[in-house]
Amino acid sequence: MTKKQDAVFIYSPELLQYKFHDQHPFNQIRIQLTYELLKELDCLDDEEIVSPRLASDEDIALIHDTAYIEAVKKAGQGELPEHIASNYGLGTEDTPVFSNMHEASALMVGGTLTAVDYVMEGKANHALNLGGGLHHGFRGKASGFCIYNDSSIAIEYMRKKYGARVLYVDTDAHHGDGVQWAFYEDPDVCTLSIHETGRYLFPGTGNITEKGQGKGYGFSFNVPVDAFTEDESWMKVYETAIHEVAEYFKPDVILTQNGADAHYYDPLTHLSVSMESYRFVPKVAHELAHKYCDGRWIAVGGGGYDIWRVVPRAWALIWLEMKQKHVSGNLPKNWLDRWQKQAPLTLSPSWEDPENLYPAIPRKQEITEKNYQTLTKALYQIRSHKNASF
Amino acid sequence: MIIEEIMNRNVHTMYADQTIADALTLLNRQKIRHIPIVNKEEELVGIISDRDVRDASPSTLDLDPDKALLDSPVSSIMEPDVITAHPLDFVEEISAVFYEQRIGCVPIVEKGRVVGIVTESDMLHTLILLTGAHQPSSHIEIQVENVSGKLAEITSIISKRKVNIISVLVYPNNDDKYKNLVFRVQTMNPMGIIQDITDHGHKVLWPNMPGVTE
Ligand SMILES: [Zn+2]
Ligand SMILES: [Zn+2]
Numbered sequence: 001m002t003k004k005q006d007a008v009f010i011y012s013p014e015l016l017q018y019k020f021h022d023q024h025p026f027n028q029i030r031i032q033l034t035y036e037l038l039k040e041l042d043c044l045d046d047e048e049i050v051s052p053r054l055a056s057d058e059d060i061a062l063i064h065d066t067a068y069i070e071a072v073k074k075a076g077q078g079e080l081p082e083h084i085a086s087n088y089g090l091g092t093e094d095t096p097v098f099s100n101m102h103e104a105s106a107l108m109v110g111g112t113l114t115a116v117d118y119v120m121e122g123k124a125n126h127a128l129n130l131g132g133g134l135h136h137g138f139r140g141k142a143s144g145f146c147i148y149n150d151s152s153i154a155i156e157y158m159r160k161k162y163g164a165r166v167l168y169v170d171t172d173a174h175h176g177d178g179v180q181w182a183f184y185e186d187p188d189v190c191t192l193s194i195h196e197t198g199r200y201l202f203p204g205t206g207n208i209t210e211k212g213q214g215k216g217y218g219f220s221f222n223v224p225v226d227a228f229t230e231d232e233s234w235m236k237v238y239e240t241a242i243h244e245v246a247e248y249f250k251p252d253v254i255l256t257q258n259g260a261d262a263h264y265y266d267p268l269t270h271l272s273v274s275m276e277s278y279r280f281v282p283k284v285a286h287e288l289a290h291k292y293c294d295g296r297w298i299a300v301g302g303g304g305y306d307i308w309r310v311v312p313r314a315w316a317l318i319w320l321e322m323k324q325k326h327v328s329g330n331l332p333k334n335w336l337d338r339w340q341k342q343a344p345l346t347l348s349p350s351w352e353d354p355e356n357l358y359p360a361i362p363r364k365q366e367i368t369e370k371n372y373q374t375l376t377k378a379l380y381q382i383r384s385h386k387n388a389s390f
Numbered sequence: 391m392i393i394e395e396i397m398n399r400n401v402h403t404m405y406a407d408q409t410i411a412d413a414l415t416l417l418n419r420q421k422i423r424h425i426p427i428v429n430k431e432e433e434l435v436g437i438i439s440d441r442d443v444r445d446a447s448p449s450t451l452d453l454d455p456d457k458a459l460l461d462s463p464v465s466s467i468m469e470p471d472v473i474t475a476h477p478l479d480f481v482e483e484i485s486a487v488f489y490e491q492r493i494g495c496v497p498i499v500e501k502g503r504v505v506g507i508v509t510e511s512d513m514l515h516t517l518i519l520l521t522g523a524h525q526p527s528s529h530i531e532i533q534v535e536n537v538s539g540k541l542a543e544i545t546s547i548i549s550k551r552k553v554n555i556i557s558v559l560v561y562p563n564n565d566d567k568y569k570n571l572v573f574r575v576q577t578m579n580p581m582g583i584i585q586d587i588t589d590h591g592h593k594v595l596w597p598n599m600p601g602v603t604e
Contacts, residue, residue, distance in 0.1 A: 025579055093553050094577050136526065136578070143526050144578040174578070177526065200596055202578040203526030227597075268579060270597055 007322035008118050009044055010111045010129040011035055012051045017104040018131065020096045025268065025305045026145040031130045033312040033339060034319075040332040041316075043325050050118065052111030052131065060109060060148055062156040063182055065140040069102070072147060076101035089142035105147040108132060112150040113157055115298045119253065120162045125295035126286070126322040130315050133257045133302030135176040136203065144174065144202060151257055151300060152182040155189055158253060167251035168192065169242055171281050172259025172302040173269040175206025175222065179257075185216040190249040194238055196262070196271050197224040208378045221245055223378045226367045227270035233368045234262065234273050235280050237375050246288045248382045253293050256285045259302030260314035264358050268305050272361055274353040278314035282321035297322075308343040313351060327351050393484055394477035396516045397498045397506030403428045406435055406465040413443050413464050424495040426504050427468045433502045436468030439494060443467070474499040477506065481520075485513050522557025522574035530580055531596040532571045532587055533563060544571055547586045553577045570595065 016028045038044040060069055071088045074080040075097045085091035098104075108131045115127035129150075137149030151168065158164045168183075170176035170193040183189035198204040212220040223241050225234065246254070258281065260266075262273040282299065289297035299318050304311040313331070320327055330350050340347050361367070402416055403426045413425055417440050427436040446459055446467050475484050475496045484496060488510055498506035518524055534540035541560070548555060554576040561570040575583065584594050 025581075092576070093551060094579065198523075200529040200531075202528040202580075204523045204529070204574070205526075267581060 004122060005048065005118075005124040006324075007048065007126040007128065007319070008050045008115070008124045009035075009038075009048050009319060010052050010115050010127065010131070011049050012107075012111075014107055015052065015111065015131040017100065018108050019104070020098055020145075024096070024145075026303075027307050028131065030304060030307045030311040030315070031301070033307065034130060034315040036338075037312050037316045037331070037335050038319055040335040041327065043320060043323060050114060050127075052107055052129065053114050054103070055106045055109035055113055055148075055153070059113060059153060059157065060106065062160070063139060063149055063152045064137075068140045072105065072142075073102040076103065088140065089138075090147075092142075094145055095142040095147060101147060108134070109148050109150040109153055112154045112298070112300055115300070116154050116158055119296050119298050120158060120164065126289070126297045126299070128299045128319055128322060130301035130318075132300030133172070133259060135170060135172060135179050135257055135259075135302060136174070137178045138181070143178065145303075146178065149178045149182065151176075151255060152179050154298070155179070155183065155255065158255075159186075159188060162252075164252040165249070166190070167246060167249055167254045168257070169245075169254065169285060170194070170257040170259070170302075171238060171262070172257055173262040173266065173271055174201060174259065174303060175203055175224070176257060177203045177205050180206075180210065180220055180222075183216065184212055184220060185214045187212075187215045187219050189216075190219045190221070190245065190251065192221040192223075192241060192245050194223045194225065194234075194241060196227055196229070196269055199224075200227065201269060208374060211381070218381055219249070221378055223371075223375055225271070225371045225374065228272050228361045228363075229367055229371060230272045230361060230364065231274050231276045233371045234271070234277050237371055238277075238281060239284055240375060241379065242284055242288060244379050244382050246292055248385070251293055253296040253298065254285060254289045256282070256297070256299045257302045258282070258299055258315065258318055260304035260311045261302075263304075263306060263310040263314070264353075265306040265310050266304070268303070272358055274357055275310075275313055275317075275348075275351065276353070279317050279321075282318040286321050308339070308345055309348045313348065317351075391481040391516070391520070392477065393475055393479045393481060393498055393506075393508060396481060396512055397477065397508050398512065399506050401426060401497070401504050401507045403432075403504055404438075404464055405430070406468070407463045409461050410443060410446050410464055410467065411460040413438060414447060414460070417443060424507070424509070425464075426472070426497045426507065427464055428504060431502075432504070434472060434474065434497060434499055434504050436465065436470045437472045437495075437497065438464055438468045442469070472497060475508070476500060481513075481516055484508065485517065488513055520557070521559060525556050525574075525576065526578075527556045527574040527576050528578065528580045529596065530573045530575060530584065530587075530594065532573075533568050533593040533595050534571055536563070536567055536569045540569075541571060543590070544573075544587065544592070547590060548573065548575060548583055551583050551586065553580075553583060 111129040112132035115129040118124040132150040134146035136144030137146035176193040262271040556574040559572040
């Protein structure tokens with residue numbers, strides 16, 4: 001029997017085939033950038049790399065309607081008329097049709113399922129699939145750059161195959177709507193999403209009042225933070241929420257969605273978070289996985305539209321946390337030299353962001369105060385439940 | 391939009407001579423907060439709320455509960471002056487009534503009989519639908535000159551980007567020379583639209599910095 005690994009990294013160059021077109025903000029070259037950054041650091045061994053499997057139609061149908069799966073297949077072969085495609089959210093500005101889109105999406109889903117199997121079969125404590133995290137996909141409709149919702153599929157797969165109670169934690173700047181609605185009535189799946197308020201930002205949902213329904217009531221948590229929220233407040237909200245929710249729910253496994261679009265540089269969102277938060281987020285998830293789940297932690301990627309300066313650093317930090325390796329100071333010179341030639345912006349030279357990343361935020365105190373109130377309201381039930389049991 | 395389209399037709403009513411204990415049971419079983427009270431002709435004669443009933447019920451901590459109170463008729467605690475609406479009333483008008491009268495529900499009455507009920511949360515949900523906040527979309531707020539044709543100008547900019555508009559609201563601006571347009575558009579990436587609108591010389595109010603009013 002082979003020794004249990006600390007962590008596995010799901011990777012194959014084929015994951016880059018999930019690609020809409022050259023001008024589209026969602027670009028999986030992010031995965032290659034991260035992979036090469038870790039390789040250059042000498043922190044990713046070949047025996048830690050696992051190829052993603054292709055998800056079967058049966059896997060995908062754990063969440064998605066078969067009519068939708070058929071539509072995605074046809075679209076990828078150029079056989080789906082435009083007016084039908086639009087009913088499925090395909091062929092839009094956000095999710096344009098591309099060749100073999102079903103196969104590319106199924107591989108991305110398969111990557112998350114491979115990660116799940118490694119962790120749930122005890123072959124590794126932690127597993128990372130940066131190709132996954134497409135949290136906006138709905139049962140019968142593509143939305144927000146997402147075709148199949150790998151996280152929803154993986155959660156249902158863990159429920160069915162392993163009977164596990166799953167805690168899903170989403171720190172993408174956008175609300176994790178697809179995953180939340182998929183398990184809104186399920187008390188064995190707890191979803192926690194921390195995101196920029198949907199008052200203005202896509203998708204608009206993720207209000208504190210969305211708490212689940214029926215038997216699932218009290219198992220959906222949302223902490224919408226104000227635009228321009230900075231590290232200190234973001235980390236405080238995240239740390240408090242994940243600690244209290246994990247203690248309350250006592251999961252068997254934690255699945256984290258690690259969208260990196262809350263960063264100040266991200267062009268699609270309006271938060272003012274820096275690399276400090278991206279070091280902190282996986283650290284806390286890691287601690288809690290060991291505390292409550294015997295280490296079982298699966299991490300996936302997600303959003304992140306500053307693909308050059310933000311995502312490779314943020315995502316490398318997840319793997320480095322899994323491997324308990326600390327980095328600081330300058331990024332590897334070889335990596336910077338190689339990619340600076342292609343990058344339209346000057347790459348960030350070091351693991352830390354500069355002190356003067358952005359001009360001072362007006363009304364900082366009020367934003368922090370408001371976020372704290374939102375957090376208190378979001379956790380109100382857990383806290384009153386806890387007090388009542390004394 | 392008219393009230394008929396949003397009202398709940400499954401109304402739980404009581405007769406005026408039924409007891410407060412009956413009301414308590416009905417409130418709990420149906421998980422409702424208001425009960426319209428009718429006479430034998432099924433005409434509306436009053437309304438009671440869960441708070442009226444709670445105030446009239448003996449405390450559970452009370453060792454010698456006053457049973458007589460629970461056996462009193464609901465007519466003894468009902469509010470006889472009921473604010474009602476008609477199925478053909480406009481939703482916008484009735485939402486103003488909720489706000490001005492600070493009430494939690496409005497029975498919908500046609501020819502003296504209760505045909506439906508609208509609660510504050512039904513009303514709020516309807517307003518959410520009207521503002522388009524229930525579908526995955528991004529919000530863009532634009533200040534335009536208060537002259538004709540501006541709304542058409544902006545919608546044509548958006549349609550050139552092939553993005554579906556979920557809702558449009560027009561707000562007055564503090565300055566009469568302008569008005570504000572609020573769109574919810576079905577895209578996660580509104581950057582191109584914002585750029586186009588700015589290029590056409592309009593001011594995009596959101597996305598913008600907090601507290602920056604110029
Ligand atoms: Zn996102
Ligand atoms: Zn560990």
